[in-house]
Amino acid sequence: MISFALLLLGLFLLLAGGAGLVRGASGIAETFGVSPLIVGLTVVAFGTSSPELVVNILGALQGETDIAFGNIAGSNLANLGLVLGSAAVIAPMTIQSQIIRRELPLLLLATTILLVMTLDPYVRGFSAILDRSDGLILLLLFGIFVYIMISDFLRQQQDPLLTSVGGLSPVLKGSQMVNWLYTGGGIVGLSIGGQLSIEHGVKLAEVLGLSPAIIGMLVIAIGTSLPELVTSIIAAMRKQADLCLGNVIGSNIFNILFVLPISALIEPLRIPNGGVYDIMASLFFAAIIIPVFFMKDRLMTRSTGILFMISYFVYMYSRVLGGLGNSNAF
Numbered sequence: 001m002i003s004f005a006l007l008l009l010g011l012f013l014l015l016a017g018g019a020g021l022v023r024g025a026s027g028i029a030e031t032f033g034v035s036p037l038i039v040g041l042t043v044v045a046f047g048t049s050s051p052e053l054v055v056n057i058l059g060a061l062q063g064e065t066d067i068a069f070g071n072i073a074g075s076n077l078a079n080l081g082l083v084l085g086s087a088a089v090i091a092p093m094t095i096q097s098q099i100i101r102r103e104l105p106l107l108l109l110a111t112t113i114l115l116v117m118t119l120d121p122y123v124r125g126f127s128a129i130l131d132r133s134d135g136l137i138l139l140l141l142f143g144i145f146v147y148i149m150i151s152d153f154l155r156q157q158q159d160p161l162l163t164s165v166g167g168l169s170p171v172l173k174g175s176q177m178v179n180w181l182y183t184g185g186g187i188v189g190l191s192i193g194g195q196l197s198i199e200h201g202v203k204l205a206e207v208l209g210l211s212p213a214i215i216g217m218l219v220i221a222i223g224t225s226l227p228e229l230v231t232s233i234i235a236a237m238r239k240q241a242d243l244c245l246g247n248v249i250g251s252n253i254f255n256i257l258f259v260l261p262i263s264a265l266i267e268p269l270r271i272p273n274g275g276v277y278d279i280m281a282s283l284f285f286a287a288i289i290i291p292v293f294f295m296k297d298r299l300m301t302r303s304t305g306i307l308f309m310i311s312y313f314v315y316m317y318s319r320v321l322g323g324l325g326n327s328n329a330f
Helices: 002-031 036-048 050-061 065-090 097-117 132-155 160-168 176-208 212-224 226-237 241-266 275-287 289-294 302-320
Strands: none
Touching (some): 002 050, 002 212, 002 226, 050 176, 065 212, 065 226, 065 241, 097 132, 097 275, 132 241, 176 212, 212 302, 275 302
16 A cells, blocks of 8 residues: 555654754764753754654644644553553563652643643533643643753762663764764655655545544554664663653653644644543553552563553554544543
């Protein structure tokens, strides 16, 4: 099927473009003497989430808001259920108190606020929509999140998460021209890949008779979550649980508090049927990490990882083939 092949090509260009952008921009930053702290918190963090950001911006500009919402909802679900579960299956992870103290409460708060914003039919009596005022509120929360993160990093010079990021994402030295070529090539790849993903994601949804939101959750979201999957698998193999869990939680926070509101500022996002269920499922996956932390040894075992993966696949089956959320109730 041509549309499916071009959609996969678009996802490949998105991933290659994001990697090129991180490689080039990190090299440029190093040349100008920018500290590894700033590079880790800006270039690497933004670059690895650039596929989701580009897809959502282009989707909002073209009025394909269902794909934009489905991309973020599906990406967050894939990060928690598929990525985190896969990492735990590869190597059981000890959950550190720092993750529970800093990142996880922010993710739970952000997801809960997003859930409340999608309850318009019950709170204000009209169709569920993420409008520009909602987007501004989420962006303000993102500013608070960045402030908390930077403050914590500055107080803890040997922050384990930052140290791990530095080890997994080293800045590769090269000439300034090569760095600019990587950066420019990354931007071009992201632009072309994003356009192909949106255009042929919509066409594929029409051919299969599915909602664009489902294609966004099932194909585009998993494709754009591959950087998190690769990073988490490497972290699990190196026994770096802080990075593995922090990578997943940080990516989800970035998606909710930055990518989604940027899309809403461009074009208010209609919450598709089943969208509230998607957010509830993300909230459940995040919340279940807390009791795991308080269990003996604070260990996310292989059996827990398998349970996360099975829960993810069961939920996706219920959304795609089981009809969950196809009614107008949610």
